[in-house]
Amino acid sequence: xxxxxxxxxxxxxxxxxxxxxxxxxxxxxxxxxxxxxxxxxxxxxxxxxxxxxxxxxxxxxxxxxxxxxxxxxxxxxxxxxxxxxxxxxxxxxxxxxxxxxxxxxxxxxxxxxxxxxxxxxxxxxxxxxxxxxxxxxxxxxxxxxxxxxxxxxxxxxxxxxxxxxxxxxxxxxxxxxxxxxxxxxxxxxxxxxxxxxxxxxxxxxxxxxxxxxxxxxxxxxxxxxxxxxxxxxxxxxxxxxxxxxxxxxxxxxxxxxxxxxxxxxxxxxxxxxxxxxxxxxxxxxxxxxxxxxxxxxxxxxxxxxxxxxxxxxxxxxxxxxxxxxxxxxxxxxxxxxxxxxxx
Amino acid sequence: xxxxxxxxxxxxxxxxxxxxxxxxxxxxxxxxxxxxxxxxxxxxxxxxxxxxxxxxxxxxxxxxxxxxxxxxxxxxxxxxxxxxxxxxxxxxxxxxxxxxxxxxxxxxxxxxxxxxxxxxxxxxxxxxxxxxxxxxxxxxxxxxxxxxxxxxxxxxxxxxxxxxxxxxxxxxxx
Numbered sequence: 001x002x003x004x005x006x007x008x009x010x011x012x013x014x015x016x017x018x019x020x021x022x023x024x025x026x027x028x029x030x031x032x033x034x035x036x037x038x039x040x041x042x043x044x045x046x047x048x049x050x051x052x053x054x055x056x057x058x059x060x061x062x063x064x065x066x067x068x069x070x071x072x073x074x075x076x077x078x079x080x081x082x083x084x085x086x087x088x089x090x091x092x093x094x095x096x097x098x099x100x101x102x103x104x105x106x107x108x109x110x111x112x113x114x115x116x117x118x119x120x121x122x123x124x125x126x127x128x129x130x131x132x133x134x135x136x137x138x139x140x141x142x143x144x145x146x147x148x149x150x151x152x153x154x155x156x157x158x159x160x161x162x163x164x165x166x167x168x169x170x171x172x173x174x175x176x177x178x179x180x181x182x183x184x185x186x187x188x189x190x191x192x193x194x195x196x197x198x199x200x201x202x203x204x205x206x207x208x209x210x211x212x213x214x215x216x217x218x219x220x221x222x223x224x225x226x227x228x229x230x231x232x233x234x235x236x237x238x239x240x241x242x243x244x245x246x247x248x249x250x251x252x253x254x255x256x257x258x259x260x261x262x263x264x265x266x267x268x269x270x271x272x273x274x275x276x277x278x279x280x281x282x283x284x285x286x287x288x289x290x291x292x293x294x295x296x297x298x299x300x301x302x303x304x305x306x307x308x309x310x311x312x313x314x315x316x317x318x319x320x321x322x323x324x325x326x327x328x329x330x331x332x333x334x335x336x337x338x339x340x341x342x343x
Numbered sequence: 344x345x346x347x348x349x350x351x352x353x354x355x356x357x358x359x360x361x362x363x364x365x366x367x368x369x370x371x372x373x374x375x376x377x378x379x380x381x382x383x384x385x386x387x388x389x390x391x392x393x394x395x396x397x398x399x400x401x402x403x404x405x406x407x408x409x410x411x412x413x414x415x416x417x418x419x420x421x422x423x424x425x426x427x428x429x430x431x432x433x434x435x436x437x438x439x440x441x442x443x444x445x446x447x448x449x450x451x452x453x454x455x456x457x458x459x460x461x462x463x464x465x466x467x468x469x470x471x472x473x474x475x476x477x478x479x480x481x482x483x484x485x486x487x488x489x490x491x492x493x494x495x496x497x498x499x500x501x502x503x504x505x506x507x508x509x510x511x512x513x514x515x516x517x
Contacts (some may be wrong), residue, residue: 121477
């Protein structure tokens with residue numbers, strides 16, 4: 001009888017453990033599916049609302065507030081409300097083309113960005129994200145008066161939470177995001193307020209004003225994932241980092257001529273965070289005049305860095321190359337990557 | 344010339360744009376016609392005041408004399424030496440152009456930073472953000488660098504065609 005009781009206990013314990021394991025797997029699956037739905041919701045849901053973006057640097061924060069009118073799948077107008085220097089400006093995005101209505105300079109800057117419609121790259125990056133991050137369901141939230149399901153993305157290499165995403169329980173639209181630095185500090189916050197879902201946004205809302213001259217802005221072409229071909233096109237002996245944070249891989253690159261300077265751009269990503277390496281062999285340094293530059297060093301080379309919200313730009317010269325690293329990583333991490341750069 | 348001078352003729356006279364014959368006729372007329380002389384003086388006041396300082400230090404030649412000098416210069420036949428050196432100009436242009444081209448080439452490629460343009464940090468930040476658009480949950484709608492600064496324009500930038508487009512991204516961590 002006692003033996004029978006032991007067996008029953010063991011079976012019960014096994015059942016409980018199995019159920020717990022299934023429950024964890026199921027929760028993981030639910031969180032992953034929720035992320036997929038959230039990534040797709042922007043192209044399926046029309047809405048109007050007010051968005052607040054705050055980027056936290058190491059010592060200061062930059063906030064932007066705008067009204068948004070989004071007609072699915074890909075037509076959006078953003079009216080900037082703050083800061084005052086942007087007040088009255090707006091960006092109308094139609095597909096891969098953005099019209100930046102600059103009322104302060106009386107012009108419309110037309111910018112084309114093929115990457116926005118690059119579904120293949122987006123799918124690959126989503127796969128990379130799932131490869132490097134665990135999606136963990138967190139307690140429900142309430143954003144703009146709507147019930148939101150929360151998912152925390154935990155880096156598999158560092159075990160750190162990198163992003164918390166609050167997703168509308170009904171529409172699956174991302175209502176709020178928080179990104180965390182490696183120190184755990186909040187580095188970026190996005191939150192939608194006063195959201196209203198509607199399918200009756202008139203086309204006139206997205207008409208481009210005719211009273212300003214249009215100026216062609218920088219064209220961000222489709223980057224290539226064939227990095228050897230990209231590097232070959234650069235026309236000089238390119239260099240790359242031998243160290244990257246856990247999960248980061250080279251994902252894309254392109255070559256552009258900026259003011260006659262052929263510039264190679266390599267992008268590294270872990271699916272959520274990215275680092276860009278720019279290099280040129282024409283001695284063209286980075287003009288940091290518009291920012292507050294700080295001195296540091298990359299190995300024995302004098303270097304400078306600036307912070308633009310949560311993005312850091314680190315630049316230095318190495319041999320005949322001028323290099324710049326740009327990313328949402330900390331300066332210490334960028335210096336570590338930069339110090340590993342070799343041919 | 345018995346009719347009064349038109350304002351247009353006076354202006355041309357003041358600016359020495361008349362032919363030598365016309366210039367001489369106007370000069371003669373102004374000597375004899377008080378009305379036209381008054382008109383001429385009025386028109387000339389502004390120019391005179393602007394040239395006041397110069398007028399104190401140097402004497403203006405009569406317009407007729409200036410016109411005659413210019414006429415002589417234009418009709419003058421080039422000297423033998425001028426024609427001789429002119430015949431060598433095409434032959435001299437080639438080595439001079441070669442020296443200039445060599446100077447530009449070596450200046451651009453070997454002189455380094457002073458001859459190189461700098462690239463605005465905004466360009467790097469924009470390009471990084473643009474390539475980021477394929478990253479899930481990337482931040483669209485932040486502070487737009489395009490609106491905040493005089494960004495790189497299309498005339499500053501030219502993309503370079505990549506030959507192959509097959510996917511060979513190395514999935515390993517370097």
